[in-house]
């Protein structure tokens with residue numbers, strides 16, 4: 120056993136919002152001025168350490184809608200969409216990115232979230248990134264609008280970043296990893312979701328299941344079970 124924890128992250132969002140550049144900035148700390156064309160899906164590996172644990176990140180880059188629309192062949196679009204869904208299905212964390220200078224890319228967030236929610240596991244952690252904040256003069260979407268959108272769609276958090284300058288990129292990815300590990304607590308997750316805290320060692324099938332504590336602890340028959348709502352949902 121390698122002792123590594125594997126986390127699969129996927130980045131989604133319209134074409135040209137800077138998804139590939141965000142991934143490149145995070146994984147290799149570089150930036151390219153040209154459009155990094157993404158055919159279907161492509162992933163990069165980044166090793167990080169958190170709380171002395173080795174974490175292997177697989178960061179999947181997806182092709183955006185625009186590229187797919189101009190292909191003019193619905194069949195291609197559907198194939199790419201289906202491919203993206205395949206990766207949402209096994210994702211621990213998803214970044215939905217938009218370009219703060221493009222209203223269209225902001226409006227498309229709903230569509231991406233719908234697709235992710237349909238395909239991804241229920242406990243997937245999703246963050247929203249408003250990219251290209253270096254283009255402040257051309258900004259169309261305010262920080263407040265980004266925050267409100269993240270709140271409305273029940274995403275973990277809203278971040279602003281620039282793949283070009285590097286501002287905010289580490290913070291956003293690192294926070295997403297923390298959410299997937301349970302280091303950062305999701306306000307939407309149920310209380311009983313497993314966290315990164317060490318879990319008790321599972322009992323082996325042939326081990327005796329009665330422990331001293333079980334024998335010694337008197338059963339209180341007068342005690343009512345906690346209300347169901349409290350057991351399943353976090354009120355925070």
Ligand SMILES: Nc1nc2c(ncn2[C@@H]2O[C@H](COP(=O)(O)OP(=O)(O)O)[C@@H](O)[C@H]2O)c(=O)[nH]1
Pocket residue numbers: 132133134135136137138139140141151152153154155156157183250251252253254280281282283284
């Ligand atoms: N000014 C600026 N341009 C960016 C930024 N991120 C990406 N770009 C540019 O936006 C274009 C599209 O980026 P790309 O990563 O290929 O977008 P993708 O289609 O979402 O993967 C490229 O020309 C990039 O150089 C950024 O933070 N600031």
Ligand SMILES: [Mg+2]
Pocket residue numbers: 138139140155156157180181182183
């Ligand atoms: Mg790309």
